[in-house]
Amino acid sequence: xxxxxxxxxxxxxxxxxxxxxxxxxxxxxxxxxxxxxxxxxxxxxxxxxxxxxxxxxxxxxxxxxxxxxxxxxxxxxxxxxxxxxxxxxxxxxxxxxxxxxxxxxxxxxxxxxxxxxxxxxxxxxxxxxxxxxxxxxxxxxxxxxxxxxxxxxxxxxxxxxxxxxxxxxxxxxxxxxxxxxxxxxxxxxxxxxxxxxxxxxxxxxxxxxxxxxxxxxxxxxxxxxxxxxxxxxxxxxxxxxxxxxxxxxxxx
Amino acid sequence: xxxxxxxxxxxxxxxxxxxxxxxxxxxxxxxxxxxxxxxxxxxxxxxxxxxxxxxxxxxxxxxxxxxxxxxxxxxxxxxxxxxxxxxxxxxxxxxxxxxxxxxxxxxxxxxxxxxxxxxxxxxxxxxxxxxxxxxxxxxxxx
Numbered sequence: 001x002x003x004x005x006x007x008x009x010x011x012x013x014x015x016x017x018x019x020x021x022x023x024x025x026x027x028x029x030x031x032x033x034x035x036x037x038x039x040x041x042x043x044x045x046x047x048x049x050x051x052x053x054x055x056x057x058x059x060x061x062x063x064x065x066x067x068x069x070x071x072x073x074x075x076x077x078x079x080x081x082x083x084x085x086x087x088x089x090x091x092x093x094x095x096x097x098x099x100x101x102x103x104x105x106x107x108x109x110x111x112x113x114x115x116x117x118x119x120x121x122x123x124x125x126x127x128x129x130x131x132x133x134x135x136x137x138x139x140x141x142x143x144x145x146x147x148x149x150x151x152x153x154x155x156x157x158x159x160x161x162x163x164x165x166x167x168x169x170x171x172x173x174x175x176x177x178x179x180x181x182x183x184x185x186x187x188x189x190x191x192x193x194x195x196x197x198x199x200x201x202x203x204x205x206x207x208x209x210x211x212x213x214x215x216x217x218x219x220x221x222x223x224x225x226x227x228x229x230x231x232x233x234x235x236x237x238x239x240x241x242x243x244x245x246x247x248x249x250x251x252x
Numbered sequence: 253x254x255x256x257x258x259x260x261x262x263x264x265x266x267x268x269x270x271x272x273x274x275x276x277x278x279x280x281x282x283x284x285x286x287x288x289x290x291x292x293x294x295x296x297x298x299x300x301x302x303x304x305x306x307x308x309x310x311x312x313x314x315x316x317x318x319x320x321x322x323x324x325x326x327x328x329x330x331x332x333x334x335x336x337x338x339x340x341x342x343x344x345x346x347x348x349x350x351x352x353x354x355x356x357x358x359x360x361x362x363x364x365x366x367x368x369x370x371x372x373x374x375x376x377x378x379x380x381x382x383x384x385x386x387x388x389x390x391x392x393x394x
Binding site: 059060176220221224225228231232 | 282285286291292293295296299356359360363
């Protein structure tokens with residue numbers, strides 16, 4: 001078993017999921033692949049299992065937040081050192097996983113590394129529609145203000161966390177539209193994160209979790225959640241020691 | 253004090269009370285959110301309701317204008333009608349939410365029971381496999 005885990009949330013992505021799994025195996029061979037099938041009805045789970053992924057089948061649709069959190073609980077219980085989130089729809093390029101891992105490993109104080117679409121000026125890669133970019137810019141401004149560091153792509157789900165991040169997300173993960181809030185959750189628990197530039201591809205199948213519901217609700221919900229987070233107690237800074245060796249039960 | 257002045261004082265007292273109520277409700281919702289007793293999804297509706305009450309209380313004449321515009325000449329009746337509709341919609345909404353949760357709870361309990369049985373069968377078969385060689389040895393003639 002590897003020490004690294006790629007968590008792939010998928011909802012009705014049968015057409016693309018096998019390719020995503022195979023790409024992760026090909027470009028990030030150190031990673032186990034866990035597909036979280038969020039109550040799909042189109043045979044996503046067998047397609048993923050057929051491509052060699054471990055599959056968690058949720059009995060009904062929990063939404064992206066609940067699906068991701070089950071992945072983090074799996075990572076915690078199986079004692080993975082690092083977990084990376086890769087969308088099942090092919091937007092996140094598994095070639096970038098190695099770079100995320102390199103940055104996370106070489107900076108021991110870092111708990112999370114996120115792939116950002118907007119760090120590089122070049123107009124290459126997929127950067128989503130103009131209206132969506134405007135929304136992202138508002139979130140970026142608010143998140144940068146709250147965390148005191150520049151965050152260019154707060155809605156990116158392409159992120160990698162260490163043990164502390166896994167433990168935090170296994171315990172507490174936002175429900176709907178979790179990406180922006182997850183950054184603030186890290187900040188609230190005094191865990192450190194940074195972004196690196198990645199290219200994203202246009203989605204090849206499925207629909208965004210955001211396009212169907214009203215963008216207005218998305219904005220209001222996330223801004224409200226950010227505002228409320230400001231009034232919650234922040235835990236004290238934890239001492240940064242290497243994770244304790246897991247105590248085996250029943251061994252005297 | 254004339255009767256008209258008395259009437260006006262009562263009316264403005266009521267306004268203060270309504271404003272206070274709207275603020276208290278919004279504060280309560282906020283505190284529930286902060287303590288994670290409420291999801292943002294549900295809080296938003298109550299905030300909108302609280303703000304609507306606040307606006308109606310602050311903006312004198314708005315309720316009268318609105319109710320006259322829809323042909324209701326006694327403004328409080330319009331207020332009651334809207335409030336009643338709002339509560340009705342919320343109740344139906346919560347009924348469907350509770351129903352969905354019941355279905356999901358049902359599915360979860362069944363899934364857990366099936367998994368438990370599957371686990372027991374797994375353990376039984378691996379126990380049997382572990383015991384089989386011993387059994388064979390015991391059967392051997394000395």
